[in-house]
Amino acid sequence: MMLNIQNIVAEFSSWVWGIPLLILLIGGGLYLFIYSGLVPFRYMGHAFAILRGKYDKHDSPGDLSHYEALSSAIAATVGMGNISGVAIAIATGGPGAIFWMWVSAFVGMATKFFTCTLAIMYRGKDEEGNAKGGPMYVITEGLGKKWKPLAVFFSIAGLFGTLPAFQANQLTQTLVDVFKVNATNDFTAKLLLGFSIAIITAIVIFGGIKRIGSVAGKLVPVMVVVYLLTVVTILVLKIDNVPSIFKLIFTDAFSGNAVLGGALGTLIITGVKRAAFSNEAGIGTAPMMHGTAKTKEPVREGLVAMLGPAIDTLLVCTLTALAILASGIWQGFEGNGISLTLAAFDAVLPYNMGSVILTFCVLIFAFSTLFTYSFYGYSCLTFLTNLKVGKYYNYIYILVIVIASVIKLDFVINLMDSAYALMAIPTVISTLILAPKVKKAAKEYFTKLKTENF
Structure with a gap:
């Protein structure tokens, strides 16, 4: 029975990530990139000023500051997708997949600007009057109630796409690999780790969005700095190989030689899927977090959100x-995901330092993502039902952590990829329709920025 479900999910994932979705996600992002006139990209300095709190106003509607909103969104994106997901991209698509991750990130910056500006422009409210954001509210508030089926479609897909399966699975695998757990004790060890991870996650997520934002704001800078210093050390030790690596990425990107069957289309899809899982541009999760930012200026949050794919994909x-x-x-490595990354770090750094440092990074990365994803799933469920029912979501979320810690990685990847693909459809469609509203708001905002001190 389980094998049949795995096969069905695998076949569906392969089918849904076909050319039509690729055109919608990359083509739609490229259209937004061009349609923006590259104006948002010219205000990167202003985006950092917003991030530093220069324009924060405590009486603005919302729950999180600009910094907390971006930190929480990055906590969800700069996670296992950056460590394990990149390894999966290389293992399944070869070095050329990285090039297509870059392409996806560049157009993703424009997509994030539009989707997260819309998340503020068309915020909704729950029964208690709290500001809520995300594609489901953009659709119902921006396109009208007749479009609600599309919002419901997104929310149902979001319930699956924001499950903690990948993070829990790869975190337990990391600890099992590092501590070299005997194969006969593998299931028991993963189950116990799953329970431990679930308890730690529960302590944070039951505190609500403000606690999640506060914890993410403290964890994100630490985890990014430690991880980057480690990777830079590896590159310094292997500096002679770096030029040839860049050459390999570019040449392989258009040959598809490293992909089974040598299909270039498969290579591109591999890169786009892994980038989508990494930076979530066009998927619709980040707008749920950015939609809670304390601001009355939608464009400001769009500019802050645009920094996400740059930090996440282009850098990390x-x-x-x-x-x-x-x-x-x-x-020729026989393995995938986090196992490949661990082996790579240990192959360069002496005394198994790679495993030790990477384990520390993985713990922070995975937990920060686990904390944030709970809010996304909660938002989807409360939209579909109400706050009373939504409060039960975290119990389901905790249970999934335990289950996901012992199931196969391939099934987890296919499930997440399928859900992400379905989430992208309503997100990109609604963004393309409402893009003129964002362009008009951006023109007015940047004009005021030049003429007024606000």
């Missing part, structure tokens, strides 16, 4: 990929 994912490729261990 790239460094992970370079470290794995520089180690040389990726060729």
